[in-house]
Amino acid sequence: MQAFQFNTTPQVIFRPGATNEIGALARLKCGARPLLVTDPGLRRIGLCDPALHSLAEAGLGVTVFDAVEADPSLATVMAAVEAGRAAEVTGVIGFGGGSSLDVAKVVALLLGSGEEIDAAWGVGNAKGPRLPLILVPTTAGTGSEVTPVSIITVGGEEKRGVSSPILLPDVALLDPDLTLGLPAPITAATGIDAMVHAIEAYASRNANNNPLSKMLARQALQLLGANIETAVFDGANREARGAMLLGSMLAGQAFANSPVAAVHALAYPIGGIFHIPHGLSNALVLPHVLRFNAPQAAGFYAEIAADVFPDLAMEQGTQGRCAAFIERLADLSQRLGLKTRLRDVGIGEADLPRMASEAMKQGRLLVNNPRDVSEADALAIYRAAW
Numbered sequence: 001m002q003a004f005q006f007n008t009t010p011q012v013i014f015r016p017g018a019t020n021e022i023g024a025l026a027r028l029k030c031g032a033r034p035l036l037v038t039d040p041g042l043r044r045i046g047l048c049d050p051a052l053h054s055l056a057e058a059g060l061g062v063t064v065f066d067a068v069e070a071d072p073s074l075a076t077v078m079a080a081v082e083a084g085r086a087a088e089v090t091g092v093i094g095f096g097g098g099s100s101l102d103v104a105k106v107v108a109l110l111l112g113s114g115e116e117i118d119a120a121w122g123v124g125n126a127k128g129p130r131l132p133l134i135l136v137p138t139t140a141g142t143g144s145e146v147t148p149v150s151i152i153t154v155g156g157e158e159k160r161g162v163s164s165p166i167l168l169p170d171v172a173l174l175d176p177d178l179t180l181g182l183p184a185p186i187t188a189a190t191g192i193d194a195m196v197h198a199i200e201a202y203a204s205r206n207a208n209n210n211p212l213s214k215m216l217a218r219q220a221l222q223l224l225g226a227n228i229e230t231a232v233f234d235g236a237n238r239e240a241r242g243a244m245l246l247g248s249m250l251a252g253q254a255f256a257n258s259p260v261a262a263v264h265a266l267a268y269p270i271g272g273i274f275h276i277p278h279g280l281s282n283a284l285v286l287p288h289v290l291r292f293n294a295p296q297a298a299g300f301y302a303e304i305a306a307d308v309f310p311d312l313a314m315e316q317g318t319q320g321r322c323a324a325f326i327e328r329l330a331d332l333s334q335r336l337g338l339k340t341r342l343r344d345v346g347i348g349e350a351d352l353p354r355m356a357s358e359a360m361k362q363g364r365l366l367v368n369n370p371r372d373v374s375e376a377d378a379l380a381i382y383r384a385a386w
Helices: 018-029 040-045 049-057 074-087 098-113 185-203 211-233 237-258 262-274 278-308 308-312 318-335 349-357 376-385
Strands: 011-014 034-038 063-067 091-096 132-137 149-154 158-163 171-172
Touching: 011 018, 011 074, 011 091, 011 237, 018 049, 018 091, 018 132, 018 171, 034 049, 034 074, 063 074, 063 278, 074 098, 074 149, 091 098, 098 149, 098 158, 132 237, 149 211, 158 262, 171 237, 185 211, 185 237, 185 262, 185 278, 185 318, 211 237, 211 278, 262 278, 262 349, 262 376, 278 318, 308 318, 349 376
Parallel strands: 011 171, 034 063, 034 091, 091 132, 132 171
Antiparallel strands: 149 158
């Protein structure tokens, strides 16, 4: 039997309207003075208001840090740490998309342990302890609420990760109502992101790829595949929104233990250099990376093809089903209204070599890919996507 380790968030709460009752949970888990980490857009549209009201009703002294940006910078992380120290906070609540949740995780670590961020980069280097932590996702994409990873942009372009089970929160609070107002383009991009998590987890070459991750990946793909178009084109559909949020979380549990690979490695330079949202960055390279991987991974892709597109169960043969799966994924992005070429998001052909060089810095991801990726391979994939 294969040896493996499986870590996940110890408590998951999934309930429409659960955010309205977060005060009692935060008082129990985070103490009297929580720090709420979010972004200015969510604060501006009032999505945080029910949570803040509940926290106030519970008698908690909340400090709000609402300056998280997309692809959050190290400067933002340190500003949040300073805000938390000044208020002598007793716990952290991350509220928002993956950027806010990633910042909240690192802030909880740095406030709780006093360690330096430069000592925490990489896999297993964070020492802890961290402050108590609750994560509340408002998009169905990153699965950050159940992953031990935080991705931060350093030096303006390079993305670095802190990966440690210490970052897993005490509670993931999933409230589908928070996603009802999510615009269609963001719903589409984050939904594809979640699908990428499940696909890469299922086919990961990582030694810890395990039966639990594979099971979770397939359940995630079934939920995501069946509901992504409804969620994009009928955003008020609570059932579809809930299915997407649950699917995103399950995919997060899968890739937290069977890590992602070349799709993410090649997506990071797109986001880091050109500030393209992470989900769209993944979607832009997804079919091209899968085609590159097919000689080694066709069996994996054929196994999950019908989870996303049930009619592909009728497709005969591993190679044929794999090829059909990849083409259908490419078609899905286009059908959802996402841009599908690198040139469409302002990336020039002359930028591709630099991107390939940057992608090679993501060795912790590339090592998990079913097929070895050289810099020349990365450049060829980018050219195909351009």
